Every structure is written in structure tokens, then in C-alpha cells.
Amino acid sequence: MLIGKPGAARTAIAAASSDRVTVRGRDLVHDLMGRLTFTDYAFLLATGRAPTDDQRFFLDLSLVALAEHGLTPSAQAARMTYDADPAALQGAIAAGVLGCGTVILGAADLCRKVIEDVLARADALGSLEAAALEVAREHRKERKALPGYGHPLHKPVDPRAERMIALARERGAAGRSVEAALALTKAAAEVWGKPLPMNVSMTIAATLRDVDIPPGLIRAVPILARTAGLIAHCIEEAETPIGFLMASKGEEAIVHAADADGAV
Structure with missing residues (x-):
């Protein structure tokens, strides 16, 4: 059953065959690999064209500015999720990205x-x-x-x-x-x-x-940037785990309603 109005059955982003990958009309291997930075590539993927010097500079500047901001809720969520299943790095990163909203990071x-x-x-x-x-x-x-x-x-x-x-x-x-x-x-x-x-x-x-x-792309910049920071947090979490410690400290810091009412 079709839900909603269908769009045209086409995509202009990429296609793959047995011997090549074409991205926005360019050969991935010969035209892009070794020639573009990731910032250039992200712009190309989103727009279909190469960025100007200023577009490249300020997009890169924005990504650097937002990639990391300490033990934010998104970083804590990623670390705790990683501890719950170290084999599922993607799950931990996804948990952190889901914590990026209009109140924190995504405005x-x-x-x-x-x-x-x-x-x-x-x-x-x-x-x-x-x-x-x-x-x-x-x-x-x-x-x-x-x-x-x-x-x-x-x-x-x-x-x-x-x-x-x-x-x-x-x-x-x-x-x-x-x-x-x-x-x-x-x-x-x-x-x-x-x-x-x-x-x-x-x-x-x-x-x-x-x-x-x-x-x-302006809307997506915070997500793209913070993903790099979340990866760093998960790498560090594997080496120096603090996720469960943060969870325990959070539990200690909260007064349960029964305690607040004087109940035992």
C-alpha cells in the first residue's frame, strides 16, 4: 500500500556497478578519491556541486566548532550505550546523535x-x-x-x-x-x-x-560535526570506561520521591 504522494523514481546522488561508483556524476575512484577533503565531499553529496573557497572554509569551520563540547548529554548517552554493548559502536553513536536536538546542539x-x-x-x-x-x-x-x-x-x-x-x-x-x-x-x-x-x-x-x-545542509551540520566527537568518546570509553560511573553518580544525585517524603 502506497502512503503519501510518490516522488519521481530517480536519484541523482550515486550509483554503483561492478567496476565503478559514480557520485554526483563523478567517478569516485578517479575524480574524487585523493582529490577532495571530506568537507568538499559532504558539500558535493548534498548539493551536486563543488564548494567555493568561502563555502569550504565556513562549512569546515562550523564542523570544527561543533564537533566537541565535553561530557554533554549526547556524549554521555553514547558512552553509556557503548558500555551496554561494546560490539555495537553504531548503536552508541546513534544514541548520541538522537540526543542532538533544538535545545542542545541542533538550533x-x-x-x-x-x-x-x-x-x-x-x-x-x-x-x-x-x-x-x-x-x-x-x-x-x-x-x-x-x-x-x-x-x-x-x-x-x-x-x-x-x-x-x-x-x-x-x-x-x-x-x-x-x-x-x-x-x-x-x-x-x-x-x-x-x-x-x-x-x-x-x-x-x-x-x-x-x-x-x-x-x-545548515540543518545537518550539527549532526555531522558531533558524530566525530561521539566517535572519539566511544574510542576513549573503550580504553577508559566512565559510562557506568556517570550512571551511578547520576543515580546518587537524584532524591527519590519516597526519600523526599520521609518514607523508608
């Missing part, structure tokens, strides 16, 4: 949408500043977090975000998206009555959008 696509909202309003209101202020006020009024602003650890600034903005300016790649993000930073401070640091998710969305990285 770049939400940030892209906010940037596009500001830019669309700026045309009608006449300035980025007015548009950013309007967007910030709406989020505040509706009691919604403003994607890309605030961080539980990095205060008063996110050093990764600062570096990305600096590099975008240095390379002459900072455009309207970066300007919108900076306008939102000022607007957020005014509306919330305190500085809210621009975090790395916002700068990833802004810099990648300014160099014309497609929305689907």
Missing part, C-alpha cells in the same frame, strides 16, 4: 529561520535594527526563547561565536545575515534588559547563509 536551523524573518521584515520596516527589535519583542511577549542567544556556560560571550564573526569579517564574507545576527544581539539585550550572548548556533547559521550554504 542552527531555527537560527536561520529567525535571520530570514528579520531580513524579510527589514525590507518593510526600513532597517535591520527595527526588524530585529520587532522580532525580539514578539519572542519576549510570547515567552519564547530567542534562538541563538544565551548559553548556560559561555558568558558573557561564546568564544566560538566571537571567533566565527571575526573570521567572517577578516575574509570579507560577513553579509546581511551576520548583520541581522548582530542587530538581534542588540535587540535582545534591550528587550530582555540584559546582555544575551550570541551563541555558536547563530553564528553558524549567519556565516553559512552569507556564503550560500543550502538550508538543508
Whole structure:
């Protein structure tokens, strides 16, 4: 039984035969292997074309910025899952990736949408500043977090975000998206009555959008990046296990309801 509307029965990504693999119209062995970095290849796979120098640079920069951030929930999930079944590395990595969501790690696509909202309003209101202020006020009024602003650890600034903005300016790649993000930073401070640091998710969305990285790839960058970090955690877990220790410490840190009520 067919569910949903079918698409055309074709794919443009890759095909394999007995003597060759063709990827986006290129011979894998002769055209790609030994010629492309993985960042180049990821862009080619997703878009069907080679990246420009700026696209390559900022995509690679984003992957490096997000690959690792310590013992995050996704890393803990991967380590504990690895301990449960060391033979299934794929399961441990999958567990960690499933822990990458809009609250932790995966907000770049939400940030892209906010940037596009500001830019669309700026045309009608006449300035980025007015548009950013309007967007910030709406989020505040509706009691919604403003994607890309605030961080539980990095205060008063996110050093990764600062570096990305600096590099975008240095390379002459900072455009309207970066300007919108900076306008939102000022607007957020005014509306919330305190500085809210621009975090790395916002700068990833802004810099990648300014160099014309497609929305689907912006959304996927956090997953692709963190996979490398999760692999590292699982390799270390095999050598120096701490997953079960983290689980036991977590159990110790939580007061059970019966204990809180004074029951034995």
C-alpha cells in the first residue's frame, strides 16, 4: 500500500556497478578519491556541486566548532550505550546523535529561520535594527526563547561565536545575515534588559547563509560535526570506561520521591 504522494523514481546522488561508483556524476575512484577533503565531499553529496573557497572554509569551520563540547548529554548517552554493548559502536553513536536536538546542539536551523524573518521584515520596516527589535519583542511577549542567544556556560560571550564573526569579517564574507545576527544581539539585550550572548548556533547559521550554504545542509551540520566527537568518546570509553560511573553518580544525585517524603 502506497502512503503519501510518490516522488519521481530517480536519484541523482550515486550509483554503483561492478567496476565503478559514480557520485554526483563523478567517478569516485578517479575524480574524487585523493582529490577532495571530506568537507568538499559532504558539500558535493548534498548539493551536486563543488564548494567555493568561502563555502569550504565556513562549512569546515562550523564542523570544527561543533564537533566537541565535553561530557554533554549526547556524549554521555553514547558512552553509556557503548558500555551496554561494546560490539555495537553504531548503536552508541546513534544514541548520541538522537540526543542532538533544538535545545542542545541542533538550533542552527531555527537560527536561520529567525535571520530570514528579520531580513524579510527589514525590507518593510526600513532597517535591520527595527526588524530585529520587532522580532525580539514578539519572542519576549510570547515567552519564547530567542534562538541563538544565551548559553548556560559561555558568558558573557561564546568564544566560538566571537571567533566565527571575526573570521567572517577578516575574509570579507560577513553579509546581511551576520548583520541581522548582530542587530538581534542588540535587540535582545534591550528587550530582555540584559546582555544575551550570541551563541555558536547563530553564528553558524549567519556565516553559512552569507556564503550560500543550502538550508538543508545548515540543518545537518550539527549532526555531522558531533558524530566525530561521539566517535572519539566511544574510542576513549573503550580504553577508559566512565559510562557506568556517570550512571551511578547520576543515580546518587537524584532524591527519590519516597526519600523526599520521609518514607523508608
